[in-house]
Amino acid sequence: MTGKVYGLGLGPGDPELVTVKVVRLLNTVPVVAYPESQKGGSFAREIAKSYIPSTAIEVPLDTPMAIDAAVAQAKYDEHAEIIAAHLDAGRDVALLCEGDPFLFGSFMYIYDRLADRYEVEVVPGVSSITACAAAAGLPLCGREDILTVLPGTLPEEVLERELTQTSSAVIMKVGRHLPKIRRVIDKLGCTGGATYVERALNPGQRVVPLARLTEEVAPYFSVILVFRDTD
Amino acid sequence: MTGKVYGLGLGPGDPELVTVKVVRLLNTVPVVAYPESQKGGSFAREIAKSYIPSTAIEVPLDTPMAIDAAVAQAKYDEHAEIIAAHLDAGRDVALLCEGDPFLFGSFMYIYDRLADRYEVEVVPGVSSITACAAAAGLPLCGREDILTVLPGTLPEEVLERELTQTSSAVIMKVGRHLPKIRRVIDKLGCTGGATYVERALNPGQRVVPLARLTEEVAPYFSVILVFRDTD
Secondary structure, eight states, rough: OEEEEEEEEESSSSGGSHHHHHHHHHHHSEEEEEETTSOOOHHHHHHHHGGTTTSSSEEEEEEESSSOOHHHHHHHHHHHHHHHHHTTTOEEEEEESSSSSSOOOOOOOOHHTTTTTSSEEEEEEOOOOEEEEEOOOOOOOOOOOOOEEEEEEEOOHHHHHHHHHEEEEEEEEEGGHHHHHHHHHHHHHHHHGGEEEEESSTTTTTEEEEEGGOOSOOOOOEEEEEEEEEE | OEEEEEEEEEEEGGGGGBHHHHHHHHHHHHHHEEETTTSSSOOOHHHGGSSSSTTTTEEEEEEEESOOHHHHHHHHHHHHHHHHHHHHHHHEEEEEEEEEETSSTHHHHHHHTTTTTEEEEEEEOOOOHHHHHHHHOOOOOOTTTTEEEEESSSHHHHHHHHHHHHHHHEOOGGGHHHHHHHHHHHHHGGGGEEEESSSSSTTTOEEGGGOOOOOOOTTTTEEEEEOOOOO
């Protein structure tokens, strides 16, 4: 009897934005694994901590931040084997994921390595996309709107092409790409419809019109919402 | 002392995919409003019903299905005034929303009418986008992927243009637009990367490769996930 893996989407950070299903599973699944930075912090564990019983076997997975692809792949291999050892011993494993497991998270790398060999259930979570919209009080899309989700890491010409054609865009992973992103938005004349959101629905939340943002660098987990008047 | 409006995202349908925050608010907010179809059913209330105390003042908002724009706008005016009457009497109102309030929901029409006059808090929910990905076991996007969310109601040439450029697409509101959507996906040669999802994470869930789907019409709340190999 091998164990089962649960990929648990924890939402954007507020422990109250965790689903009832996640609370139930954390109360019953014996092993709780989560990514941990090299400094020892885990945002995922921070979100879930009040729901993890003291009897849980906790498995921090050390995750390097700046990574070359080969190093990262070897690390995910290692994480998958750590989890597999628990599954082979018959223990279910809950793997904690910030936001939603299948939306720009590292969970998919573990999923790729385990889904063929073990039962995996993905429990979707509130994504940072809708969390940012809620924080800013800005509806994302309705009727025949197109919503485009873009990593801010994309080349300038790709961002420009995508923003030209969509009615609503969410630009993720802004970080050090802020000047490039701002240049594209300015060029397209849609700065007036752009809002910068930092730490959505978390302590220290900031919602600022892009036109009034003075910084040149943003935290990695910041987002820019862009609305174009396409009527 | 006027009341406050809470737009509560209830997720894709499973009552366990409601957030802890929604459960707490439903337990304390005195008025619970929700859209109700002309036949008298309310999917939103169905999701939330185990969390609504018997002491709550329930306010069904009759919502016509097939609607011309003017009739719909008049109806939303009426709904906003029903809610405003409770707010003016000092009662907080929870407005139930399937999925996420700011993603293709009718909540935004009420929001537009009330946000200037009353305090409104939007509580994001698990969206059908990530629910479908979880149901299908298909990661949506990672690294430098672009995710495009498209209403299936869009004209054929717009769908084609959008699908040509994205790495991952979620096509919502498939319904009677299925033949058109299928034609575009076939033309672009990406039928092999397309998955049809009906009633994601709900009773009666179906996940079928588009190539094997035989129907010509789908329920309104079905979705097609399209993944293109853009490497």
